[in-house]
Structures are given as structure tokens and as C-alpha cells.
Amino acid sequence: AVIWRPLTQRDLEGYDPESTLKNRAARVTEKICRDFCDWLRSLGGAHDTIDEEILKDMFETDFSAEACRTLK
Known part of the structure; x- marks a missing residue:
């Protein structure tokens, strides 16, 4: 069972x-991409x-x- x-309030922000x-x-x-890139930048280095x-x-x-038609 799941x-x-x-x-939470954060889950509903912008909903x-x-x-x-x-x-x-x-x-x-967009949020996932932004969060990932922020995390990547926080690592430092050449990211x-x-x-x-x-x-x-x-x-x-x-x-x-x-594109779908070309596959037929």
C-alpha cells in the first residue's frame, strides 16, 4: 500500500x-530544472x-x- x-503549504505554492x-x-x-541547476551551481567548479x-x-x-506519419 502507498x-x-x-x-504542505510549499507543495501548493503557485498551484x-x-x-x-x-x-x-x-x-x-521548470521548477525541477531550476532547482537542479541551482544545486549544480552550488557544487562549484565548471558546471x-x-x-x-x-x-x-x-x-x-x-x-x-x-513525425508520426513517417513511421507508418
Whole structure:
């Protein structure tokens, strides 16, 4: 059985129940990328080769209908 922890005020920051699923997913993805890059920068050294945009591009899942048609 899965036991979920109770939501905290921090979990709900910026949450908009009227927003579309795509917009909510984009917001969460941006936060994850920002948090990861902040953590990476905090390590020091030469970690400036990746930023939020590059990280988001690495995990891009959109596809076009044209690409789907070429697979048929």
C-alpha cells in the first residue's frame, strides 16, 4: 500500500486548479530544472555547461504529427 504524505503549504505554492494539465506540467518541469541547476551551481567548479533550457530540451517529450506519419 502507498501512504502519501500530507500536502504542505510549499507543495501548493503557485498551484492553479484552473490551469490545464499541460501548463501545470510545464510549471513543475521548470521548477525541477531550476532547482537542479541551482544545486549544480552550488557544487562549484565548471558546471556552467548546462542551464535550465538545455536541461528541459534533454527531456522534451513533444512530437509532431508529421513525425508520426513517417513511421507508418
